[in-house]
Amino acid sequence: QKEVEQDPGPLSVPEGAIVSLNCTYSNSAFQYFMWYRQYSRKGPELLMYTYSSGNKEDGRFTAQVDKSSKYISLFIRDSQPSDSATYLCAMRHTGTASKLTFGTGTRLQVTL
Amino acid sequence: SQTIHQWPATLVQPVGSPLSLECTVEGTSNPNLYWYRQAAGRGLQLLFYSVGIGQISSEVPQNLSASRPQDRQFILSSKKLLLSDSGFYLCACGQSSNQPQHFGDGTRLSIL
Numbered sequence: 001q002k003e004v005e006q007d008p009g010p011l012s013v014p015e016g017a018i019v020s021l022n023c024t025y026s027n028s029a030f031q032y033f034m035w036y037r038q039y040s041r042k043g044p045e046l047l048m049y050t051y052s053s054g055n056k057e058d059g060r061f062t063a064q065v066d067k068s069s070k071y072i073s074l075f076i077r078d079s080q081p082s083d084s085a086t087y088l089c090a091m092r093h094t095g096t097a098s099k100l101t102f103g104t105g106t107r108l109q110v111t112l
Numbered sequence: 113s114q115t116i117h118q119w120p121a122t123l124v125q126p127v128g129s130p131l132s133l134e135c136t137v138e139g140t141s142n143p144n145l146y147w148y149r150q151a152a153g154r155g156l157q158l159l160f161y162s163v164g165i166g167q168i169s170s171e172v173p174q175n176l177s178a179s180r181p182q183d184r185q186f187i188l189s190s191k192k193l194l195l196s197d198s199g200f201y202l203c204a205c206g207q208s209s210n211q212p213q214h215f216g217d218g219t220r221l222s223i224l
Contacts, residue, residue, distance in 0.1 A: 006155075034212050043116075043202050043215035044156075088155070098144060098206045099171075100213060104155040 003027050006089055006103030015112055019076040023089035023103045026070065030091040030101070033065050035074045038086045038105065047087075048074065079110045114139040116216035118203050124222045131176075131190040133219050135203030138184070145186040146204040146213065147178055156202065162186060198223045 006023045013019055021035075032051055036044035048063035050056045050072075056063045064073040072091075076083055089103040115138045125131060137143055144163050148156040158171045160178035168178050175194050179187045186203060200220050206213040 032210075032212075036215075041218075041220065043118075043217045046212050046214060049212045090156075098208075098211075098213065099146075099158060099161060100156075102155040 001026060003101050004089065004091060004103045007106055008104055010107040010109055012109045012111060013079055015079060015081060015110055017079050019079050019108060021074040021087050021106050023072050024070055025091060029093040031094055032092050033072050034090040035063055036088040036090060038088060044088055081110050081112060084108055084110050114205055114214060116203055116205050116214060118216035118219055120219060122220045124224060125193050126224055127195055128192050131193050133188040133201055135186040135216060136184055137205045140207055142183060144206045145180060147186065147188050148202040148204060150200040150202060193223050195223050197221065
């Protein structure tokens, strides 16, 4: 079993829809959770960074962490064609090197 | 804020040839530096990380090596490339154990 599971998609939604992206994990030592957005042929770009259980909002993006269920989500409101990308979840436990464990990514397509 | 430079963006090399990929970081000092490889559908695999000059940790046995000759310079090398070394190589930087990692735009390496 992988430490982090993420549905690879592709996920296709119409413009303006609410998108829900999810990851589950098995290692209860993970304490920090991130969502990255990656456009084709580019490096991942950090979208959200959270530590505790609960919600964190930034513009159209909301990150949700449920440590008791080992489940994290990213919600995108009013999705735009420019949101079309691969979304990667990542997580790590405390430590000096801060090594990340990534999901395989979900490919999102927002259509006009 | 920090900026991560990677070059070249694209590289085509014959099997058995040497490799040198360079990553430099601006806007920060004494960062943790990371090399990842990304294969289609498999997420990001951590190859090497460094917490300081001359300090390299390898995560997976392989045909590659890494060096950190200066605080903000991280180099990925190989003496003889294999077909299996093809992939998208990403350099990342993290300032401390409480800060997320940020990525460069990667080098797409094709081995012929």
